[in-house]
Amino acid sequence: MAVSASRPAHPWPVRLCHWINVFAMVCMVMSGWGIYNASPLFGFTFPPAATLGGWLGGAIAWHLAVMWLLVANALVYLAWGTGRGHFRRRFFPLSPRAVWQDTRQALAFRLPHRLGQYNAVQKAMYLGVLLLGLLLVLSGLAIWKPVQLSGLVALFGGFGWARYVHFYAMSGIVLFVVIHVLMVLLVPKTLPAMITGGKEPNDE
Template sequence: MNRPLSKIIPRCKQNIHPWQIRLSHWINLLAMICMIMSGWGIYNAYPLFPFTFPQSTTLGGWLGGNIAWHLATMWLMAVNALFYLLWGLFSGHFKRSFFPFSSKSVWRDTVRAFTFTLPHKLGEYNAVQRLMYVSVLLLGALLVLSGLSIWKPVQLSGLVWLLGGFGSARYVHFFAMSGVMLFVVIHVLMVLLVPKTFIAMITGGKKAHIQESTDE
């Protein structure tokens, strides 16, 4: 007597990180390093606080060179960000990976992280990671707006006004950059704690995809 096969469960492998994410991630890393180092050189010419960055950590050699590097890299980062944002929106990546989260879930996963009981699955973000990724995207938007107002204060006088004036725009730009750098530091620490995430961002990684179907 033959028993009917009620379910077929094929298994296949798919990338944890699609090539679009990996490409934009590594381009963004290169652009961010150049933007930060050249930005520090610009900051040193007109410090906001009673400290400057070591010359060895700047890019460009002098103020004109710092500005040239900053503007050139700005276009690379802008094109890369536009590609990532459009792909993230239309592919459903943002909705699928970054939402939903709540203050309750963020607090829960924060406690788990500090007690080393937070589970980690490649390709799946916990509530803290989701909050951080959404926050860094917002900080990136603030960096762009404040940067444009500093670059073109006359042409974009309305934007400068919204940011509280040219001087305030510089502070906004500095603190937004500091927020992004804090994200990078935490991100690197997480990679050191879970090294397999670094390999997955290079190779794409593989995960099993299970699909169930019935056979009548």
């Protein structure tokens, strides 16, 4: 009798990229807050304990250094996910109707969760954070090299507007992280699976 081997819920490339991303995003956000504090856009600053770098020069150094790690990690993830069909299997199909139905179930705490399978809300959130990441990179490049990339700066409406876009995109990603952590706390079995790989449930 043939025995079907269960696949890991999260293949090792996904887990590796995930944890590299966790480290990189924490460093990027904290150093970004340090840069923001030097020239606030709004009437508040972030506590020094929540920043990285110690001063403006240090924050910029951290931001630029970790930026390359984040970009390299994203390129590896995108290449692997596209080549292995990961995105096609995990994120699609997706429809507004499915997102609405799953959102209602989630708010009522009736939405089931299966390791290795994303519901419509998760699919929408992951696709959304990928788009926010792209916006963050483009606006960051416009802020970093405003003279060399003047055309990109113009697309954002100017240097000042590029800073606002960068801030709001970062805020969107931070909000995603907060929701993501809350979901892990509500469904704690998902954390070990992101470390060990877990196993996809059999539908037999």
